[in-house]
Each structure stands twice: as C-alpha cells, then as structure tokens.
Amino acid sequence: MTTQDIARLPEHGIALPELERMLADAGRDDVDWRNGRVPMFIHFAGDDVLEVAKKAYLMYFSENGLGPRAFGSLAKFEREVVQMGLGLLHGDAQARGAMTTGGTESIFLAVKCARDRALQKRPGMGKPRIVMPHSAHPAFDKAAHFLGLEAVRTPLGEDLCADVAAMRAAITPDTAMLVGSAPSYPHGVVDPIPAIAALAREHGLWMHVDACVGGYFAPFARELGADIPDFDFKVEGVTSISADLHKYGYTAKGASTLFFADPESFALMGYYFDDWPRGQYFTHTLVGTRPGGAIAAAWAVMNYLGHEGYLRVAARVIATRRAMQAGLDPLGMHTFGRPELSIFAFGSPERDMAAVGKGMSARGWTVGYSNVPPGIHHMLNLTHEPVVGQYLADMKAVLADPSTKASAGSGRIDAVY
Numbered sequence: 001m002t003t004q005d006i007a008r009l010p011e012h013g014i015a016l017p018e019l020e021r022m023l024a025d026a027g028r029d030d031v032d033w034r035n036g037r038v039p040m041f042i043h044f045a046g047d048d049v050l051e052v053a054k055k056a057y058l059m060y061f062s063e064n065g066l067g068p069r070a071f072g073s074l075a076k077f078e079r080e081v082v083q084m085g086l087g088l089l090h091g092d093a094q095a096r097g098a099m100t101t102g103g104t105e106s107i108f109l110a111v112k113c114a115r116d117r118a119l120q121k122r123p124g125m126g127k128p129r130i131v132m133p134h135s136a137h138p139a140f141d142k143a144a145h146f147l148g149l150e151a152v153r154t155p156l157g158e159d160l161c162a163d164v165a166a167m168r169a170a171i172t173p174d175t176a177m178l179v180g181s182a183p184s185y186p187h188g189v190v191d192p193i194p195a196i197a198a199l200a201r202e203h204g205l206w207m208h209v210d211a212c213v214g215g216y217f218a219p220f221a222r223e224l225g226a227d228i229p230d231f232d233f234k235v236e237g238v239t240s241i242s243a244d245l246h247k248y249g250y251t252a253k254g255a256s257t258l259f260f261a262d263p264e265s266f267a268l269m270g271y272y273f274d275d276w277p278r279g280q281y282f283t284h285t286l287v288g289t290r291p292g293g294a295i296a297a298a299w300a301v302m303n304y305l306g307h308e309g310y311l312r313v314a315a316r317v318i319a320t321r322r323a324m325q326a327g328l329d330p331l332g333m334h335t336f337g338r339p340e341l342s343i344f345a346f347g348s349p350e351r352d353m354a355a356v357g358k359g360m361s362a363r364g365w366t367v368g369y370s371n372v373p374p375g376i377h378h379m380l381n382l383t384h385e386p387v388v389g390q391y392l393a394d395m396k397a398v399l400a401d402p403s404t405k406a407s408a409g410s411g412r413i414d415a416v417y
C-alpha cells in the first residue's frame with residue numbers, strides 16, 4: 001500500500017450522486033449472489049420478502065433497541081418476535097428469550113450463562129468446559145476463548161452426527177455445558193438432541209441446541225416430512241436454543257434469537273450496573289446499541305411470510321437440495337451423511353475434491369469446501385433453485401477432466417470459510 005492508497009477523511013463532503021457511483025464501483029468485483037452461484041452467506045426467499053425487510057428496516061433505521069422506554073415499537077416487535085420463535089420451538093409459559101445481533105452473540109450469551117450457572121452450583125470447580133461434537137460451530141471456541149472456558153470437541157459417529165458415547169466419555173467434574181447442533185454447519189445433519197439432553201440431565205449440565213441454521217427452517221421441514229429427531233424445548237433437558245433470524249428467518253442481517261427454557265436461566269444473561277454518573281444501565285444481551293431496523297425487519301418478515309410462507313419456501317429449498325443430490329449421485333459425488341434440511345456436502349474418495357472445486361470455480365461458481373471428509377459444501381436458498389441444471393452440467397464437465405482424479409497427496413483441503 002502506498003501513501004496514496006491510505007483513505008483519509010475528505011476535506012469537503014462528497015455529494016450523494018457521486019457517492020452512489022463510488023459505492024456501486026466498490027462492489028463491481030463482488031460475487032453476484034443473485035445468480036445462484038454463491039453457496040453461503042445469503043438467505044434469499046424472494047424479492048418480495050427482501051422488499052418487506054428493507055422497508056421495515058428503513059422505517060426504523062435510526063431507532064435504537066437499547067431504548068425500549070423511548071421506542072415502545074421496538075420493544076413490542078422484539079416481544080412478538082420472541083413469542084413467535086418460542087411458539088415454533090415449543091417453549092412453554094416458563095420459556096423466555098431475546099433478540100441478539102447474530103448467531104455468534106447468541107452463542108456467546110448461552111456460553112456465559114452456562115458458565116455462570118456451573119460456577120454458582122460448584123464454587124470450587126476448575127476452568128469450566130464445554131463438551132461438543134467436532135462439527136459444532138467455531139463460535140463456541142471463540143466464546144470459550146473470550147470467556148475463560150475450555151472447549152472440548154468429541155469425534156462424530158459414522159453418520160456424522162454427535163457420538164453421544166464420546167461426549168459422555170469427555171465429561172469431567174469441570175464440565176459446564178453440552179452442545180448439539182440442529183443442524184451442524186459442516187454436514188447439515190441434526191445431532192441426537194434427546195440423547196444429549198438426557199446426558200445433560202443425568203449430570204446436571206446446561207444443554208444448548210445450536211439451531212442458528214435450523215431454528216426457523218427445521219420446524220417447517222418436519223411438517224414437510226423431514227426425518228429429524230426432536231431438537232427443541234419439547235426435549236426435556238434443553239436449557240437454551242440459538243436460532244438466527246438473518247439466516248432462514250430471511251430477514252435483515254444483524255438478527256438472531258436466543259431462547260431459554262425458564263426465567264432463571266434467562267436472567268443469567270442480564271447485566272445491571274449503576275456505579276457511574278449517569279445512573280442505572282441494564283441490558284439483556286451483549287451489545288448496547290441495537291439496530292432498530294433489524295428488529296423491525298424481523299417482525300415484518302415473520303408477519304409477511306407467516307406459517308404458510310415459511311413452509312412454502314422450505315419446500316422449495318428442500319426440493320432444490322434433492323434435485324442437486326439426485327443429479328450429483330450418478331456422477332459419483334455422494335452426499336455425506338443424511339442431511340434432511342437446507343445444507344449438504346458431498347464428495348468422493350476417488351476424486352481430488354480441491355481440483356473439482358477449482359474446476360467449478362473456473363466455471364464461475366463460488367465454492368464452499370468441506371475439510372472432513374474432503375468435499376464441497378452448500379447452504380441453499382431460492383437463488384439456487386433455477387441453476388441446478390447448470391450446476392450439474394458444469395460438474396459433469398469438470399469431472400470429465402482427468403486432473404480431478406484422486407492421486408497421492410490429494411485429499412486434504414484447507415477450506416477457507
């Protein structure tokens with residue numbers, strides 16, 4: 001970088017038309033997610049849904065979720081979003097929740113509450129531990145790192161789901177929390193939540209279900225016949241659930257929900273302070289200022305889609321996954337495990353999957369990789385629906401290239417998220 005490249009605050013402001021040009025220019029080399037060639041980061045449920053989210057966001061663009069006293073609107077939206085989420089996830093009258101700014105914040109808070117519960121119950125304990133399957137999201141390790149816990153990952157079973165016996169074996173007197181995913185991000189499979197919750201109950205541990213991906217998808221997939229175990233508050237022993245609105249809630253980014261089975265567990269994340277000149281300060285969640293737009297957009301999209309709308313989108317996403325799997329299978333590209341929701345990964349030991357990915361990249365597809373097993377990863381949305389045929393045709397062409405055959409040394413992929 002030369003000195004000329006260093007951005008400086010302009011002496012005089014730039015007019016909006018010029019700024020609009022600059023903004024558009026800056027994104028010229030970004031991937032065009034609308035063309036269905038990006039397998040992650042985006043959860044598109046139609047232009048109409050996007051329009052609802054944007055309108056609601058802009059209407060509450062300046063309002064701040066930190067101030068429910070000033071913005072009764074946002075307090076109402078959040079209350080109703082939480083109630084709708086708890087309705088989907090079988091929370092009873094005791095269940096509580098709050099909106100956060102994303103899956104990572106929800107997970108941080110769940111880890112914090114589990115840690116505090118364990119320290120309350122066992123004052124002399126060592127460094128609290130989280131025991132979780134190898135497929136759990138890195139946000140748990142990040143939270144453990146920031147909050148002074150130790151994260152322990154246990155091997156998966158053959159089905160790529162949590163191996164509950166391995167989790168049992170990893171429990172020590174310092175264990176504070178067990179985790180299961182619904183579904184896991186790497187393979188899209190749902191862990192055996194009832195068995196993990198039973199283990200948590202047996203040892204008096206906090207049990208968190210990471211439904212950041214599935215919280216607003218799995219309930220509808222189940223209605224459509226998806227064969228997945230109970231994963232929510234129906235399961236006795238589940239203490240908390242994270243469910244992201246900005247994923248399959250299809251709302252604006254900066255929105256997740258964190259739910260608790262009971263008010264005592266919920267209370268552990270509240271923070272109160274008043275030893276400063278400005279008086280009482282209280283938040284339920286980690287951040288202070290919260291984007292009013294993200295709260296309003298979540299409320300608006302949930303009410304816009306309704307049960308029927310979510311069901312309809314879920315059916316189309318599942319049909320897209322099935323069409324991709326059905327086309328990939330005859331090409332020798334087999335799905336890992338038995339995913340029933342919106343994520344799947346595939347590969348073959350007979351192929352150098354890094355070379356396959358490179359071939360797909362050369363044909364204009366952004367490729368998400370899986371490390372274990374080596375493969376290609378998709379988190380689907382409606383942008384993918386129209387391009388399944390093209391994807392399969394390109395895959396067939398890539399596999400015709402002999403350089404994609406596995407050779408000594410191929411196998412390991414250093415996947416970047």
Ligand SMILES: Cc1ncc(COP(=O)(O)O)c(C=O)c1O
Nearest residue numbers: 102103104137139185210212213
């Ligand atoms: C299973 C799972 N949990 C948690 C997260 C973290 O969510 P966020 O990126 O919103 O912080 C993700 C993100 O993809 C995820 O897939």
